[in-house]
Amino acid sequence: MGTGLLNISLSGLNAAMAGIRTVQQNIANANTAGYTRQEVVQSASTPQYSGGGYLGTGVQVDTVRRIYDQFLTSQTQNYQTQLSAAEAYSSYASEVDALLGGSSTGLSTPLQTFFSAVSEVANDPTSLTARQQMISTANSLASRFNLLADNLQSIKTEINSEVSTIATQINSYADQIQSLNAEIARAQGSGQTPNDLLDQRDQLVNELGKLVNVSSIQQSDGTVAVMIGNGQPLVVGTAVRHVVAVSDSADPTQTILAMEIPNSTATEVIDPSSITSGSLGGLFAFRDEVLNPSIADLDQLAQSLADAFNSQHEAGYDLNGAAGTAFFSYSATSPAGTLAVVISQASQVAAASQGVSAAADAGNSGDASIGAVTLSETVTRPLADAPYTLSYNAGTVTVTDASANVVGSFTYTSGATMTFDGISVAITDGSGGIADGDTFTIDNSGAYSGPGDNGNALLLAGLQNEAVIGSSTLSEYNTALVGRNATYANSADTNVSNFTSLYQQSYDSLQSVSGVNLDEEAVKLIQLQQAYQAAAKAIQVSSTLFDAVLGAMQ
Structure with missing residues (x-):
């Protein structure tokens, strides 16, 4: 009887001790990332039959289980990986938005300042000061293009570096998951459930999800298979594959991920479009949606400015009467990064236009002559629709432009x-009069009209309001670029806010189920302490009874 009572009390003592130890483990790990609350599962031991019926034999500890919710865990991991992508995207999108849209960093101000300086030359074409100011503002504009291009390329280089760093982190997590897979498989093979190891592995998968979109499949042996991207196996059981950062064959200036092929030195490129979340997904999305288009648009803006301005500048004459030359230069591989002002002397600004010429055709039958041409203030040179042909027939002069459009018809009066x-x-x-079929031509072949001519300067200034990039002016194109990036940045900020809220709600729900509540654990600890004390008291009583029995037998 004594030993039976003693064993029952001892089993209660051991169960209470297991409970206390588990509660202490929970309390100790209340702030451990990824820790899942544990609890002891106990049941009554198999009873023994006696003449009066079955008598209990105490209590046994069946297992220590994790309070784990698969749905909430997966949901929280999903929101976490989406949040990581949104944060990475938002950080860089805001930086590009500030660069291109800032009043002190963008193109709007220097572009306007430059064309204002061109207009000043048109107002006073003989002013060396105005001409030099035009060159100075052009240099400032080119420098702004150069700086923006350099900054955008620096961001691209920084992203390449981050991709390499993330590849190293992915490999580190993969190795740790593989190691834990082996330990967990051994433990479960011996019938044990290694709760803390399972927590550690889940936390590693969660950390991996912050870097790249991850899917995982639980295996029957306790291991977990981990895939990234569109299903590339990273860890399967105790086998692991590493990723490497490689240059993108479509654009060698940017870095993407590839996966090592087992037993080979070759690698398999992971399609960047399959990496949709985690920091890496955010970086790739930002690069494709914001950075690369911004670089291309900035180059387009610089090239269009240079081409349009050069073409018009070369059509004019400088202060010395020499034909205009190219005003800007650039490299075709990086127009914005290499844009530069070619001329340096104020006298080289080609503000004057080629003169307008009017002449009778050599084959005319009559000897009538055409006089000097007078242009209204609204007309710029060179004449856009020249040459004009004036044809006389039956008392009427008909005027057609270069496209053969009739632009005037007049009853002839000498x-x-x-x-x-x-x-x-x-x-x-003349003395012979005018004859039917006689023609006269007005074109842009006239001589240089002098340093006071502002015809070409007016045309150069007018480029500000001309559609030189498709249907857009330079300013409109820049405004569209800035507006698009602002939209991306604002949308990214909204995504960060939304996913932060979703993640926090899901995390709180998960913690309410699987997290450690110190108040609850304190109550359990008091209950277990009381159970322990009661079991110890029962052992003491059993010992006293056993001693009494022994004493009676002596």
Whole structure:
């Protein structure tokens, strides 16, 4: 009887001790990332039959289980990986938005300042100060293009570095998961459930998910298979594959991920579009949606500015009467990064236009002559629709432009002024008069009209409002670029806010189930302490009874 009572009390003592130890483990790991609350599962021991029925034999500890919720765990991991992607995207999108859209860093101000300086030259083409200011503001504009291009390339280089760092981190987590897989498989093979090892492995999978989108499948032996991207196996059982950062064959200036092939030195490229979440997914999305288009648009803006301005500048004449030369230069591989001002002397600014010429055709039958051309203030040179042809027939002069469009028809009167397209001119009879079929031409082949001419400067200034990039002006194109990036940045900020809220809600729900509540553990500890004390008291009583029995037998 004594030993039976003693064993029952001892089993209660051991069960209480197991419970106390488990509660202490929970309390100790209350702030451990990824820790899942544990509890002792106990049951009554197999009873023994006596003449009066079955008598209990005490209590046994069946196992220590994790309070684990698969749905909440997966949901929390999913929101976490989406949040990591949104944060990585938002950080860089905000940086690009500030660069291109900032009043002190973007293109709007220097672009406006440059064209204002060009207009000043048009207002006073003989002013060396105005001409030098135009060159100075052009240099400032080119420098701003260069700086923005350098900054965007620096961001690209920084992302490449981050991709390499993430690859190293992925490999580290993969190795640790593989090692834990082996330990867990051994433990479960011997019938044990290694709760703390399972927590550690889940936490590693969660950390991996912060870097890249992950899927995992539980295996029957207790191991877990981990895949990344669109299903590339990273860890399967105790086998692990590593990833490496490699140059993108489609764009060698950027880095992507590839996976090592077992028993080979070759690698298999992981399609960047399959990496949709985690920090890496955020970086790839930002690079594709914001960074690369911004670099391309900045290059397009610089090239279009240079090409349009050079073309017009070369059509004019400088202060010395020399034909205009290229104003800007750039490299085709990086127009924004290499944009530069070619001319340095104020006299080289080609503000003057080629003169307008009017002449009678050599094959005319009559000897009528055409006088000097007068242009209205709204007409710029060179004449856009020249050459104009004035044809006489049956008392009427018909005027057609370079596209053969009739732009004027006049009853002929010798010496009378005819006005069309802002051009005024008169034809005057000679001694032989004018004959049917006689023609006269007005074109842009006139001589340089002097340093005070501002015709080409007006055309250069007018480029600010001309559609030189498709249907957009330079300013409109820049505004669209800035606006698009601002939209991406704002959307990214919204995503961060939304996923932060979703993650926190899911995490709180998970913690309410699997997390450690110190107040609850304190109550359990008091209950277990009381159970322990009661079991110890029962042992004491059993010992006293056993001693009494022994004493009676002596």
